[in-house]
Amino acid sequence: MARLVVIDLDGTLLNSDHQVGDLTVRTLQALYASGAELMIATGRHFQDVYLIAQKIKVPVSFITSNGARIHDHHGRLLYENHIPQELVARVLDISADYAVHRNIYQGDVWLVEEENEPLLDIHKASGFEYQRVDFSELDPEHIDKFYFNAPHAKLVPLERKLKDALGDQLYITFTTEIYLEVMNKGVSKGTALAQLCAERGIDASEVMAFGDGFNDIDMLQWVGRPVVMANANEALKEQLPYADQALSNAEEGVALYLQQNLLEVKAL
Numbered sequence: 626m627a628r629l630v631v632i633d634l635d636g637t638l639l640n641s642d643h644q645v646g647d648l649t650v651r652t653l654q655a656l657y658a659s660g661a662e663l664m665i666a667t668g669r670h671f672q673d674v675y676l677i678a679q680k681i682k683v684p685v686s687f688i689t690s691n692g693a694r695i696h697d698h699h700g701r702l703l704y705e706n707h708i709p710q711e712l713v714a715r716v717l718d719i720s721a722d723y724a725v726h727r728n729i730y731q732g733d734v735w736l737v738e739e740e741n742e743p744l745l746d747i748h749k750a751s752g753f754e755y756q757r758v759d760f761s762e763l764d765p766e767h768i769d770k771f772y773f774n775a776p777h778a779k780l781v782p783l784e785r786k787l788k789d790a791l792g793d794q795l796y797i798t799f800t801t802e803i804y805l806e807v808m809n810k811g812v813s814k815g816t817a818l819a820q821l822c823a824e825r826g827i828d829a830s831e832v833m834a835f836g837d838g839f840n841d842i843d844m845l846q847w848v849g850r851p852v853v854m855a856n857a858n859e860a861l862k863e864q865l866p867y868a869d870q871a872l873s874n875a876e877e878g879v880a881l882y883l884q885q886n887l888l889e890v891k892a893l
Contacts, residue, residue, distance in 0.1 A: 627661055627850060627887060628831035631818060632879060634667035634674065636837035637854050641875040643747050645680055652880035655888055657683040664688065666814045668800050668840055670730050671696055673753035690730050691840050692817035693769035693808050704817070705769065708809045712794055713765035716807055719790060723783045725775035727760065731768045744774065770808050777802040800840045815843030835871060835879050854878055
């Protein structure tokens, strides 16, 4: 029995409609009742994820902004790692030359400079919405994450430029092919999870984690029981050949895997 089950959100816990399915809700409730603790680990903002987690109706703790923040199941902030102000200015300056949609997580808000309706659609389940601002007037304090949305071919040159200029000072990673994300050096889901488990006396062997994205790799490598989604990128699967595989998020693969491997009840 896993003591702690950690689950990525998009492409993993959420179905293809970006919702938590009914089978998943019932399964997570049964898992909690069996004695396991639950955690969501995601690139999304805490305010967004907290609203989604309320639908599960059991205590859930959170790693958000790809590890820049940790909250307990009451929503209390336990840890935060901001991007240094001087590096915020550098990222803004470099990214301004590229045709990408720029997003910033600052404190409790999500900031953009241009509208992006498809992004809002993804967040309908929580109702979390961005605020449109002028980035040239941005206060550079308390920024946890940048993320850039565009076709992959437009993001690759930006990734290369950011890594060449700031790769030794920032964590720069794709989450999917159309999302490039930037956090402070040392920030990642795996780092946040290892830190939290060390503080709570939880060994890696007692942790199961589910993921599908490039930003899940270090988390999946750290835990004792990694599970990769069937819909994960093939490059991710190749880096974790020893991991179990769950059915796709569209099939509520997390719920089915948990029923078959951790719960005595096989159908809920």
